[in-house]
Amino acid sequence: MRLATGRGGQWLAAVVLLWSCQVDAHTVTPAGTQPATAASVAAEAIPFAPAHDTIITQKSSPDAWGGERTGNEPTLSDRVVSYTIDADLDAAKHAVSGKEHMTWRNRSDRAVRSVYFHLYLNAFQNQGSTFFTERNVLDKAGGSRGEAVLKKGQWGWIRLQSVQQDGTALTWQFVHPDGGPESDQTVVRIDLAQPVPAGGTLALDIDFLSQLPRVVERTGWWGDFNLVGQWFPKIGMLELPGERGATQVRWNVHEFHFNSEFYADFGLYDVHLTVPSDYTVGAVGQLQGTPEQKDGKTTYHFVQGDVHDFAWVAAKDFKTLDGSYVGPGSPKVAVRVTYPPEYVASAAPTLKSSIDAIGYFSRTLAPYPYPTLTVVIPPYNADEAGGMEYPTFFTSEGYKYVEPDTWTQMASDFVNIHEFGHGYFYGILASNEFEEPILDEGLNEFWDNRMLRERHQDLVLATPFTKWLGLTPHISGFAVERLTAGLQHPRDPLAQNSWDRFSSFSYGTVYSRTTTAMHDLEARLGQPALEKAFRLYYQRWRFRHPSVADLRAALIDSSGDAKDVDQIFDQYVYGTGVTDDGISSIDTSEVLPQAGVFWKDGKQTEVVATELDKQIDQQRDAWTKAHPHPKPGEAGPFPWHSTITVVRHGVPAPELLRVNYADGTHEDVVWDDDRRWARFDFIKPSKVVSAELDPDGHNYLDTDRLNNSQSTEPNGAASRRWTADVAAVLQTFYSMLVTL
Known part of the structure; x- marks a missing residue:
């Protein structure tokens, strides 16, 4: 980098x-x-x-740093x-x-x-x-x-x-x-x-x-x-x-x-x-x-x-709670949680999520190599001592009550997973946190969210009170990262050091924007390929001190996909690129016979407009008689020509354009070039009724997903979506009030 x-x-x-x-x-x-x-x-x-x-x-x-460690050294x-x-x-x-x-x-x-x-x-x-x-x-x-x-x-x-x-x-x-x-x-x-x-x-x-x-x-x-x-x-x-x-x-x-x-x-x-x-x-x-x-x-x-x-x-007056982890390739790991009496409710959840984290990181990157893990829950009024990592040792956060399926459980789990994850990205890989926080905070946050995704564990915004009301709003971890990533106005490249930053918020996007960029790279490469590439990165650089350039090289060498890796690195890691693709318009018209002079087989014929209109009417009448009860979207007497115009307001990104027809069918088209706009034409028996970019939601880096879709007819989905979003915000607000 x-x-x-x-x-x-x-x-x-x-x-x-x-x-x-x-x-x-x-x-x-x-x-x-x-x-x-x-x-x-x-x-x-x-x-x-x-x-x-x-x-x-x-x-x-x-x-x-002495070359790659083989595992045979003393x-x-x-x-x-x-x-x-x-x-x-x-x-x-x-x-x-x-x-x-x-x-x-x-x-x-x-x-x-x-x-x-x-x-x-x-x-x-x-x-x-x-x-x-x-x-x-x-x-x-x-x-x-x-x-x-x-x-x-x-x-x-x-x-x-x-x-x-x-x-x-x-x-x-x-x-x-x-x-x-x-x-x-x-x-x-x-x-x-x-x-x-x-x-x-x-x-x-x-x-x-x-x-x-x-x-x-x-x-x-x-x-x-x-x-x-x-x-x-x-x-x-x-x-x-x-x-x-x-x-x-x-x-x-x-x-x-x-x-x-x-x-x-x-x-x-x-x-x-x-x-x-x-x-x-x-x-x-x-x-x-x-x-x-x-x-x-x-x-x-x-x-x-x-x-x-x-x-x-x-x-x-602190207490301890002990457990252990046993897994292939690791020594038996003695896990201890040290906590103040007021946060006894956090002790058992902290122990469990910490042991779970050892298992996930051991399986997806490499076995945990140390025989101990110590977790400290700071007391009330010492919150700023929480959420800090050291090798084989980290500090967590305490809660007086940890209710299942509420934000307290999710917050406790995430902090523990995150701080343990530092044991790999900060601890074993030992990157330079002064100069390259992306390699620790950013990559670790990404891997933490992968663990939450595998566990099907969303950020639950519910409290006991909202659960009593029957309200349990939740949002995925990757969606939270996207919302807090500052994608519309990034001030600093992700590869920038920790002190030459526009603001603490800009530094904070090292966590969320890196997570979002790696999420989109994973979507392009595929989850197995991305995980394999990270294992190569870990294998090469464990107990050494890699740079961002070393990460990029490992991703390319493993996946063989230099185009997508370089695009993510050039635009987001080394740059401050913004992605915003949208659908500008959908135009549809029937493909009708044309008036004028035509040559065919060496002969000239002329089609007169007035006669052509009669011919078109006759074809419509004949089709109506043959189809007295047409199904919605059924092909008519003439095919349809549909033109979809897409526009690019930011840096290039590979997009999938899904085109939906009135007969219920659809087709996908790939838009993966550097054009600032493009038009796609379709001549089909049925007309296009809607189109959507990135229908599967892979491109989290897209700053405005509301312009990704358009329809030719009124559709209540958008208003229903906005209503649901507003309800989620209100529920979150009420949850915060109850917490306070």
């Missing part, structure tokens, strides 16, 4: 790097050390990935990094003190003299961070998620207290790879005492203190609940030529943008968590042995390999 780094972009990135190190940096100098000089930084000459020119159209090289992923962390939660202050030992392998062909780390929690330390600066803009451009206002004592941050390389204290500076505000401190450069040679390994020992914010978005505390995400110093990604559009070695280490999420190397996490003994703990990975208690605190030991992040929860 994105041509990530042109020559100009690389030079600009290098200039930004030098400038940020000399002018826009905040230097923290531990005792006995000196900050790096501009000359030493220039000598490194490893630029940042572009901040804006991020759309990738060139597919990655076959050996990117580990699922090529483990580039490892973290051993000892963390101690101060529950009263919602603060975590940590000691981190990190090792990192230099995959490049050159020495690395400085490394870059994410300090994500600093996004919540003041209103001058990139996160809050962008939130203010996007709020004005159409609203956003995570609108909580932090008060005194509720800000969050992370402090590096010491960084050592083989016992030598190191210096660090805050930098701004994306040109964010000077007050942003979410990316830090650490200058090494000894460079890491090509292929060599770096070991750092880091002491840090993380102050959780009151829950704003994704992470934080509320009451005695602590969701600890993005809480430790985390090394950035060093990309090599041929990986995700890179043409040279580069650091891909973006600031924490408001709508962005994350991107990191696979590795091994070995984490000890010490919390008050009356707190319930859940985390990424497997619990090792029996937790150890001492002085009113308990230490839990979790280990997980072949993941790229680690999050955990510590909450007082």
